[in-house]
Amino acid sequence: QPSPVPVGATVMVWIYGGGFMSGTASLDVYDGRYIAATQGVIVASMNYRTGAMGFLSLGNSEAPGNAGLMDQNLALTWIKENVASFGGDQSKVSIFGESAGAASVSYHLLSPMSKNLFQRAIMESASALSPWALLPDAEAHRRGVELAKAVGCSTDSDIEETIECMRGVPALTISENEWVVWGLCQFPFAPVVDGNFIREHPTVSLQTGNLKQTDVMVGFNNDEGVYFLLYGAPGFSKDTQSLITRDQYLEGIKMSVMGINDISVDALSFQYIDWVNFDQPSMYRDAIDNLSGDYNFICPALSFGKAMASFMGRKTYQYKFVHQASNFPWPKWTGVM
Numbered sequence: 001q002p003s004p005v006p007v008g009a010t011v012m013v014w015i016y017g018g019g020f021m022s023g024t025a026s027l028d029v030y031d032g033r034y035i036a037a038t039q040g041v042i043v044a045s046m047n048y049r050t051g052a053m054g055f056l057s058l059g060n061s062e063a064p065g066n067a068g069l070m071d072q073n074l075a076l077t078w079i080k081e082n083v084a085s086f087g088g089d090q091s092k093v094s095i096f097g098e099s100a101g102a103a104s105v106s107y108h109l110l111s112p113m114s115k116n117l118f119q120r121a122i123m124e125s126a127s128a129l130s131p132w133a134l135l136p137d138a139e140a141h142r143r144g145v146e147l148a149k150a151v152g153c154s155t156d157s158d159i160e161e162t163i164e165c166m167r168g169v170p171a172l173t174i175s176e177n178e179w180v181v182w183g184l185c186q187f188p189f190a191p192v193v194d195g196n197f198i199r200e201h202p203t204v205s206l207q208t209g210n211l212k213q214t215d216v217m218v219g220f221n222n223d224e225g226v227y228f229l230l231y232g233a234p235g236f237s238k239d240t241q242s243l244i245t246r247d248q249y250l251e252g253i254k255m256s257v258m259g260i261n262d263i264s265v266d267a268l269s270f271q272y273i274d275w276v277n278f279d280q281p282s283m284y285r286d287a288i289d290n291l292s293g294d295y296n297f298i299c300p301a302l303s304f305g306k307a308m309a310s311f312m313g314r315k316t317y318q319y320k321f322v323h324q325a326s327n328f329p330w331p332k333w334t335g336v337m
Contacts, residue, residue, distance in 0.1 A: 006040065006087035010094065013079060013118065014045040015072060017099030017125075019132065019187035021051050021178075042088035046075035052147055052178045053171065055189035057140040062163045065140060065192040069107055073197070076108070076117040096122035099297070103133040103191075106304055108212075110205050111197050115212035122217040125224060125297045127304035128202040131258075132185045132296065140192045143180050147188075150177040184228050184255045185296045206307040213312055218305035219319035223335030225256070225292030230334070233288065238331055242285050249284040256292040282333070289335070 016023040016030060025045035032043030048054060054068025080090045095118045097105045102123035108114035109121055110128060128134060135143070145155045145162075151173055153165035166174070180188050193201060205211045229236045233252045235244035244252070253265050260268075272287040274280070302318070309316035324336050 001086055002036070002042075006042070008089040008092070009040060009042045009087050010092045011042045011044060011079065011083050011088040011090070013076065013093060013095045014043065015048075015095060015097030015101035015104045016045070017097060017101040018050060019185075020055055020068065020100045020103075020190045021187050023050060023100070042083060042086055044075075044079050044083070046072060048072050048075070050189075052144075052174050052189050055191060056144050056147070056166075057135070057137070057189075057192045057194070058144045058159055058163060059137060059141050060159060060163075062160060063144065064194045064196065066194050066197045069104060069111075069191060069197050072104055072108070073111070073114050073117070076114060080117050091119065093118040094120040094122060096124065098124040099126050100133070100187075102126040102301065103128050103130055106202070107191060107198060109214070109216070110202055110211045112199070113197055120215050120217075121212075123219075123301055123304065125220050125301060127218070127300045128191075129206075129300035129303050130296055131300070132187050133190060133300070134198075134202065135190045135192050137192060140189075143188055146180040147174070147178055150180065182232075183258055184232055184252075184292065186258060202304075206304065206311065209312055213314060215315040215317075216305060216308055217317040217319065218301045219321060220293075220298045220301055221336045222320065222322045223289055223293065223337050224297040225289040225294075226334045227337040228296070229256075229288060229292060233292075236285075238334070241282070241331075241333055243281045244284045244288070246284060249288055252288040253291060256288065257295055285333075 012035065014030060014032065016025055025047050030045060032045065035041060036043045048068045048071035050068055055065055056063050057065025083090055095105050095108060103126045105121050105123050106128040126133065148155050148162050148166055151166065151169045153162050155162050178188055191198060230238055233255055235248040236242045250265060250269060253268050254260060268291060272291045274283050274287060277283055305316045305318060308314050322336055
């Protein structure tokens with residue numbers, strides 16, 4: 001318990017990101033003591049299963065998907081039932097998260113299983129509308145089958161037998177083989193519409209108002225795309241200025257927006273080129289940063305917030321984070337990731 005124990009304090013519940021593939025609440029950067037000390041709030045967080053352990057979906061009751069979201073739901077339930085013992089008010093709970101954590105926050109807004117467990121929500125740099133935050137059923141099933149094959153389980157027989165085989169595979173072996181797809185912002189295992197926790201596509205819920213009616217805050221950083229570009233886009237490296245060529249720019253578009261056709265590549269290329277500063281060496285680098293960040297993080301966050309503000313008339317707050325810390329360990333050109 002905090003000392004002295006507060007009375008009726010606001011509660012902030014943190015959900016970490018990591019592409020639904022990794023993460024932990026115990027990282028130093030997530031230390032809630034600073035917010036608690038300066039703002040007089042109760043800060044809580046939870047761990048949840050990620051990767052195949054948390055989001056394997058094979059389309060049946062034994063592997064329906066979304067186990068990681070159910071972990072979060074259980075934590076929110078516990079917090080609501082017990083936070084008063086720590087001086088918190090169960091009627092003043094705000095959930096907040098970043099990247100996949102922000103997408104998780106939006107799923108709790110959408111899910112009838114969660115929306116009575118908190119009051120307000122903050123989404124930092126993503127939402128359920130992010131292209132990587134929801135898998136079609138068929139693709140989720142395909143990836144699960146690929147993982148089963150990779151760990152030596154037969155997929156030729158009944159799916160229940162495949163699942164039973166996978167249950168006998170060591171967890172380390174599962175985690176070492178779960179990257180069954182590759183690409184910028186392509187995460188192998190993610191939430192699905194399971195008919196239970198997520199009952200319909202997020203766009204349907206936003207169009208019909210079938211989600212928690214509450215106030216939200218959405219926001220993003222100035223350079224959302226850079227971090228992922230550094231891990232695979234042609235010409236990008238933290239050890240150089242990453243002054244990419246036009247060809248590398250076009251290839252980066254294809255990697256940032258998977259499955260895009262050549263006509264769309266040309267259209268996006270034209271849209272994001274800075275024609276005023278066309279001769280600047282950094283122009284193509286900055287253009288692909290803006291494109292990748294818009295597609296994967298910024299537009300999904302803003303679209304979710306806009307739907308809640310315009311369609312439902314709720315108070316919706318927006319922020320843009322542009323400050324680069326003086327002790328930022330990455331090159332200055334990477335901006336504010």
